[in-house]
Amino acid sequence: MGWVWFYASLLMTFVGASLYSAFVQTHASEILKVVAGSVTLLTALGQALAKANLKFYLLWQRIWIMLHGSETAIWRFGLRVDGDLGSNVLEDFAQSAKSSLEQWHPEIHSCSDSSLRMKVDRTIHLHAQLEHAAFSEDGVSHFLVRSDELEVPYASARAKIEQCIVPLLGIIARQWPGAEHSTMFEVSFRKKNPFFAFFVAHLDPKQVTQFNLVFHPAAITRDGTDRVVVTQNSLHIDAGTTESFAQLSKAFILMSSEIASVTNL
Structure with missing residues (x-):
């Protein structure tokens, strides 16, 4: 679970800092940075959770199966x-x-x-x-x-x-x-x-x-x-x-x- 806590802490820190910067300057580039960075960290967090928690992995794979039902x-x-x-x-x-x-x-x-x-x-x-x-x-x-x-x-x-x-x-x-x-x-x-x-x-x-x-x-x-x-x-x-x-x-x-x-x- 160590990597899960690491990515979760990193994600909260990044989102908090980026939101503060975006709301203060209100620039589209800053908002885009928030979205791109959040998606990247969320993906990494999801992968870490999938390796550490079976229930989360099963949920993740059921979503994968629904999205790839024609394969x-x-x-x-x-x-x-x-x-x-x-x-x-x-x-x-x-x-x-x-x-x-x-x-x-x-x-x-x-x-x-x-x-x-x-x-x-x-x-x-x-x-x-x-x-x-x-x-x-x-x-x-x-x-x-x-x-x-x-x-x-x-x-x-x-x-x-x-x-x-x-x-x-x-x-x-x-x-x-x-x-x-x-x-x-x-x-x-x-x-x-x-x-x-x-x-x-x-x-x-x-x-x-x-x-x-x-x-x-x-x-x-x-x-x-x-x-x-x-x-x-x-x-x-x-x-x-x-x-x-x-x-x-x-x-x-x-x-x-x-x-x-x-x-x-």
Whole structure:
């Protein structure tokens, strides 16, 4: 908080002195100096507060998101199911998708013994693959559902997570209630991760590995398996449940309040 008090004191001193000078001489140049100097110091003060106070930073970033709502990022998500899945996994999944996902009017584009391609809506296309227990190294069947790339603007990111991706993954996971499942979420930013600098400012050097910031959000995960990797240009989330997927994706994409418990900041 030292830099915050420094910039705050400097700002009050500058504004006070400049206002006195402006009111005494009433010159336009003096008023302009007040405005320019105040904006500069306010910006520096805001940056210092953002580094020192998480709540202020979250407010600052929500404003940034509102002002940049049209900017887009490339998303990919997926779900993996492990266990005894039955003998007709892909056929069962295709039939279940038509009934369970009817609100999105899914279309099956192709289906074979080992893979399936499906269009859920205009933006979400899924590719499902099955590895039979007889051919897997651990003797367990693995069913992997991954999305193709989809372009999502910040303005609709929360709705996409809450109203589409999380319900979709939940429906798929509930088809095999006795099996283990995990989720994956990747985000590639067009330019750079706008929140990367904040994470760097609040980490110990040991948490930075080859320019990758690795988080293990114990506050959300029961068994400690969830992991978030943040880089300068991307974001990758591995979550054990759809609930933790929802919390982590909103925390790291939309700077929601959950970020405080996730990162232990």
